[in-house]
Every structure is written in structure tokens, then in C-alpha cells.
Amino acid sequence: MKLRNKRLSDGEFFEMRKDVLSHWPTGKDVDLKEAVDYLKKVPDEKNFAKKLKKAKEEGITLAQPRAGVALIDKHIELLNYLSKEGGADLLPSTIDSYTRQNRYDECEVGIKESIKNNRSLLNGFPAVNHGVKGCREVFESVDKPVQARHGTPDSRLLAEIIHASGWTSNEGGGISYNIPYAKGVSVEKSLSDWQYCDRLVGFYGEQGIEINREPFGPLTGTLVPPSMAIVTGIIEALLAAEQGVKSITVGFGQCGNMVQDVTAIKVLEEMTEKYLKLYGYDDVYLTTVFHQWMGGFPEDEAKAFGVISFGSATAALSGATKVIVKTPHEAIGIPTKEANAAGIRATKMVLSMLEGQRMPISKEIEAEMEVVKAETACIMDKTFELGKGDLAVGTVKAFELGVIDIPFAPSKYNCGKMMPARDNDGAVRYLMAGNVPFTKELIDFSREKLEERARYENRKVSFQMTVDDIFAVGKGRLIGRPE
Numbered sequence: 089m090k091l092r093n094k095r096l097s098d099g100e101f102f103e104m105r106k107d108v109l110s111h112w113p114t115g116k117d118v119d120l121k122e123a124v125d126y127l128k129k130v131p132d133e134k135n136f137a138k139k140l141k142k143a144k145e146e147g148i149t150l151a152q153p154r155a156g157v158a159l160i161d162k163h164i165e166l167l168n169y170l171s172k173e174g175g176a177d178l179l180p181s182t183i184d185s186y187t188r189q190n191r192y193d194e195c196e197v198g199i200k201e202s203i204k205n206n207r208s209l210l211n212g213f214p215a216v217n218h219g220v221k222g223c224r225e226v227f228e229s230v231d232k233p234v235q236a237r238h239g240t241p242d243s244r245l246l247a248e249i250i251h252a253s254g255w256t257s258n259e260g261g262g263i264s265y266n267i268p269y270a271k272g273v274s275v276e277k278s279l280s281d282w283q284y285c286d287r288l289v290g291f292y293g294e295q296g297i298e299i300n301r302e303p304f305g306p307l308t309g310t311l312v313p314p315s316m317a318i319v320t321g322i323i324e325a326l327l328a329a330e331q332g333v334k335s336i337t338v339g340f341g342q343c344g345n346m347v348q349d350v351t352a353i354k355v356l357e358e359m360t361e362k363y364l365k366l367y368g369y370d371d372v373y374l375t376t377v378f379h380q381w382m383g384g385f386p387e388d389e390a391k392a393f394g395v396i397s398f399g400s401a402t403a404a405l406s407g408a409t410k411v412i413v414k415t416p417h418e419a420i421g422i423p424t425k426e427a428n429a430a431g432i433r434a435t436k437m438v439l440s441m442l443e444g445q446r447m448p449i450s451k452e453i454e455a456e457m458e459v460v461k462a463e464t465a466c467i468m469d470k471t472f473e474l475g476k477g478d479l480a481v482g483t484v485k486a487f488e489l490g491v492i493d494i495p496f497a498p499s500k501y502n503c504g505k506m507m508p509a510r511d512n513d514g515a516v517r518y519l520m521a522g523n524v525p526f527t528k529e530l531i532d533f534s535r536e537k538l539e540e541r542a543r544y545e546n547r548k549v550s551f552q553m554t555v556d557d558i559f560a561v562g563k564g565r566l567i568g569r570p571e
């Protein structure tokens with residue numbers, strides 16, 4: 089079926105559904121009518137969309153960790169520990185990497201090995217293999233809303249199973265869970281598969297069930313310029329809204345310059361709202377999520393808590409509805425439940441001390457907002473133009489031409505011509521715009537900011553700055569100064 093940014097008809101959706109539910113035996117246990125009845129019984133305090141809306145209305149920032157292990161009982165123990173000992177406001181289930189590649193047979197092996205070795209031998213929760221029964225057992229055993237967090241280009245069966253299980257949020261999107269996560273999945277395929285996931289949410293919405301969708305803002309988490317991240321959030325929000333999604337959380341991954349990060353959250357929310365209204369989606373409730381530093385972490389746990397607290401402060405001061413929490417084990421791997429809970433407690437300490445405070449809108453923030461908005465508009469305008477008004481078609485072409493270009497993405501469908509680097513204040517700028525269609529003045533702006541750094545460091549503007557920036561935080565600083 090040719091990709092179009094058009095709501096799937098019931099006929100198209102239910103025809104696709106027959107195939108989707110056949111991808112693994114647990115698919116046959118998904119009964120939409122029964123699931124609607126089950127979801128109608130979910131109390132408000134365990135509904136993800138409702139809890140986000142309440143937080144935004146109260147002006148507070150919620151804390152959510154990432155967490156997932158192979159076996160159901162251990163996963164329940166983990167989530168309850170993070171809720172009670174960590175104080176998590178919202179619960180994840182981080183899904184394992186085999187599920188993300190639809191390799192459910194490997195999950196079966198991982199589950200059996202985990203039982204045999206009495207420890208998790210998967211790097212997340214294999215929700216498809218555990219099926220509706222297992223996922224409902226998780227949901228019914230915890231006291232907070234649950235969301236699937238993963239990195240799945242084809243999340244159709246996963247979405248069917250988790251939503252039928254009472255999990256009222258799914259992270260991801262056709263760009264954000266393909267380009268940073270897969271090598272060889274076409275943009276056309278992942279956009280189409282995520283239209284299915286969004287249509288499923290839209291269908292539940294028509295039955296009175298509120299389910300939240302969260303595009304994955306950080307993308308590769310490596311020096312992604314704010315405007316490039318914001319564009320992907322806007323596009324995935326618009327594509328979701330077309331399929332009937334009414335609760336959307338757009339996100340951004342911390343870059344490290346406070347002015348630029350606060351600006352990014354403000355522009356992300358403002359411009360997503362603007363485009364939703366422009367295209368007639370007046371009944372979408374929009375929230376934002378700030379991801380604590382997504383790059384390399386210091387091994388030293390005290391320094392790691394410094395990074396976690398810095399991200400928490402930025403999230404609070406930006407007014408983000410939610411912050412995604414890192415742990416002091418980030419540099420070594422999957423955290424213990426204790427380390428994970430400690431990351432949440434540190435985060436919530438900062439959030440509660442800063443409750444009600446917001447970053448004042450300085451002239452620096454106003455100037456940064458102007459640049460980020462202009463950059464974002466250049467890319468969005470060209471994307472719509474390439475699609476002759478169809479955003480899905482335009483997005484495919486925008487990737488082909490490098491109009492949308494995500495730095496350090498593994499996908500062969502990503503151009504990789506754009507290169508970022510930090511300026512002398514640590515803000516992420518465009519070192520090389522590649523085929524990103526910026527005006528000359530926007531290109532000159534980035535160039536001048538990088539020249540400032542070059543003068544300060546007494547070296548030429550070069551890709552070496554990018555390389556130095558990538559390793560900087562792991563070495564304890566933000567900007568990769570020459571050694």
C-alpha cells in the first residue's frame with residue numbers, strides 16, 4: 089500500500105491486523121473487544137495519559153526510569169522497588185533488543201536461559217513472548233502507569249500486546265525508532281508500521297480509552313542539534329495525530345548548555361502545538377519529556393550523580409512534564425535495582441527543591457529560540473514541499489536528500505552529511521550543514537559560533553572538535569577542549 093499521511097481506514101487496519109497478530113503465537117490472545125473492557129477498568133492513577141495531563145496542569149515534572157529484565161516475577165519485583173524505594177512517578181518496561189528486531193525466537197531462548205541461570209540474560213522485558221497474560225500480570229502487580237520503552241522499527245505486535253495488557257503508553261515512532269536503531273529498515277516501512285501503532289491507539293481512543301504516545305526525542309543521543317531533534321518530534325506528533333492519537337509527549341535529549349536545553353523544550357512544545365493546530369488537530373493534549381544526558385557517562389558514581397542532577401535541574405527549570413532518569417551505573421551497563429532507585433531519588437530531590445521555579449526568559453534564551461525556530465521552520469517547510477503537502481511522503485524524500493539528517497545514525501537511509509560540534513558555550517551547532525536547507529544567515533550563525541570557539545582554543549574549526557566533544561563528558565567536562 090502506498091505510504092500516505094492519511095488515517096488508515098478500518099478496513100485497511102483490520103486487514104493488516106490479521107497478519108500482525110500472526111507474527112508470534114501470543115498474538116492470538118489479543119482480543120480487541122475484551123481489551124477495551126479491560127482498559128475501561130484501569131483507574132485514572134494508573135492511566136499514563138491522565139497522569140501526564142494532571143502533572144502538566146499542576147506544573148510539576150514527573151520522574152520515570154528505564155528498567156526491564158527477562159522474567160515476569162523479577163520484572164515485577166524491579167518495578168515495585170523503583171516505585172517504592174525510588175519514588176518513580178511513572179513506570180517503564182524497557183523491552184529487550186531481540187524483541188526490538190522482532191526476533192521472538194531468540195527471546196524464547198533468552199527466557200529459558202534466564203530461568204536456568206536464575207538471572208536476566210536479556211537486556212529488557214520480552215513483552216511479546218510473555219504475551220497479554222504476562223504483561224497483565226506485571227500491570228496488575230504495580231501501582232503506577234506502565235509504558236513500553238524500546239527501539240523497535242516494527243512495533244506493531246508489541247503495541248497490540250502491551251496496550252491490551254493495560255500499558256497506556258508506547259514510546260517510539262517511524263523516524264525515532266528506526267534511524268537511530270536499525271541499519272536497513274526503510275523510512276517508508278517504519279513510517280507505515282508506526283501508522284499502524286498510532287491507528288491502534290486512535291481506535292482505542294474512539295472507544296473512550298486514553299493512550300499516550302511518546303516520540304523518542306534524543307535520537308542517537310550524540311550531539312543532535314535541537315532543531316533536528318525538534319523536527320522529528322513535530323513530524324511524529326503530526327503523523328500520530330492523523331491516526332487519531334490524542335495524547336502525545338514530545339521529547340528532547342539533554343545537550344548540556346542550559347540556555348539551549350531550556351530553549352529546546354520551549355520551542356519543541358510551542359512549535360509542535362503550532363503545527364498541530366495548523367493542521368487541524370485541535371484536540372491533542374501535548375506534554376514534553378526531557379531525557380537526562382544520553383551520551384557517555386563518567387564511571388565514578390559521584391560524578392554520575394552530578395550528571396543526573398544537572399539533567400534534573402534543567403528538566404525542572406524548562407518546565408518539562410517528565411524527565412527520564414539515568415543511573416550511576418550508566419557507564420557500566422544495566423543498573424542494579426538499587427542504583428536505578430538511587431538515580432530516581434537524586435532526581436526527585438532536585439525536582440522537589442526546584443518545584444515551581446522556571447528559567448527566566450533571558451535575552452540569550454530569546455535569541456536562541458529565534459535561531460532554533462528558524463532552523464526548524466527551514467527543515468519543516470522543505471519536508472512538506474518535497475511531499476507536495478504529504479508529510480509522510482515528504483519525510484521519506486527528506487531523508488533521501490539529507491534534508492533531515494541525524495548525526496551518527498546507523499541507518500543506511502540516513503545521509504550522514506550533516507555534522508555537529510559544540511560552540512564555546514557548549515551549545516550544539518552545525519559544523520557542516522550537509523544538505524540541510526538552512527538560509528545563509530543560519531549557516532553563518534553556526535559558523536561564527538564555532539569560529540568563536542576556534543579562536544578561544546587557538547585551533548581551526550574542524551571535525552576534531554566533534555570528536556573531542558563526543559568523549560568530553562565521559563572525561564568529566566562538556567566541551568572537548570584540546571588537551
Ligand SMILES: CCC[C@H]1O[C@@H](n2cnc3c(N)ncnc32)[C@H](O)[C@@H]1O
Pocket residue numbers: 154155156157182211212213414418421422423
Ligand atoms: C535510549 C535508551 C538508552 C538508555 O537505556 C538504558 N537501558 C537500556 N536497557 C535498560 C534496562 N534493561 N534497564 C535499565 N536501563 C536500561 C541504558 O542504560 C541507556 O541509559
